[in-house]
Amino acid sequence: SQQGEEDPQALSIQEGENATMNCSYKTSINNLQWYRQNSGRGLVHLILIRSNEREKHSGRLRVTLDTSKKSSSLLITASRAADTASYFCATDAASGGSNYKLTFGKGTLLTVNP
Amino acid sequence: ETGVTQTPRHLVMGMTNKKSLKCEQHLGHNAMYWYKQSAKKPLELMFVYNFKEQTENNSVPSRFSPECPNSSHLFLHLHTLQPEDSALYLCASSLQLLTSGSYEQYFGPGTRLTVT
Numbered sequence: 001s002q003q004g005e006e007d008p009q010a011l012s013i014q015e016g017e018n019a020t021m022n023c024s025y026k027t028s029i030n031n032l033q034w035y036r037q038n039s040g041r042g043l044v045h046l047i048l049i050r051s052n053e054r055e056k057h058s059g060r061l062r063v064t065l066d067t068s069k070k071s072s073s074l075l076i077t078a079s080r081a082a083d084t085a086s087y088f089c090a091t092d093a094a095s096g097g098s099n100y101k102l103t104f105g106k107g108t109l110l111t112v113n114p
Numbered sequence: 115e116t117g118v119t120q121t122p123r124h125l126v127m128g129m130t131n132k133k134s135l136k137c138e139q140h141l142g143h144n145a146m147y148w149y150k151q152s153a154k155k156p157l158e159l160m161f162v163y164n165f166k167e168q169t170e171n172n173s174v175p176s177r178f179s180p181e182c183p184n185s186s187h188l189f190l191h192l193h194t195l196q197p198e199d200s201a202l203y204l205c206a207s208s209l210q211l212l213t214s215g216s217y218e219q220y221f222g223p224g225t226r227l228t229v230t
Contacts, residue, residue, distance in 0.1 A: 003156060031216070033218055035221075041224065042206075043157075043206075043221040044221070045218040045220065048218050088157070092215050095170065100215050101159060101162065101170060101216065102159070106154070106156045
């Protein structure tokens, strides 16, 4: 399966600390994307990193990609209570023919305590 | 506000009912998706439309019937559902699918469906 697997499943930290979430996948990808979901709501796109990129930044977010290890990490620096949410990685790969599709993992539930 | 709206936000239906979920995007995208999110399971892709043409049907039971009349609107028609179909149904859109990969997707808030 192409499905990404996030690790850990749950993470609880104090406000101001950094949070690191990891994603591993099994086959070659075109790009990898990270999404965030607040409880019972839709997903919000955070960052897209292409297979030929190694690192990307967006505000307090830093994403790395290691295609040789088939893994990615999402780092949130100086966390805030508002960062409490589930975080998903999604791998983009060909699904057959010329079509591409995203396959999501089960997510990491991040709780940031005030 | 992501530019993707879904109605209704909550739906309770019996197993013999027929109902429809609606999704509308105001982003000028050409690809639209239906996903199912159940507790403790990964997000499951159900259907993909690209320029109104269905390009993916992920072995979804026929009691779910999608309709895409234009690139801005997507419907999911439901009939004779089972209790295990209770879930959060999410609609998403993106720029058109390419042979070189996918763009980021923009999600609606979802419809929480309960089948009794």
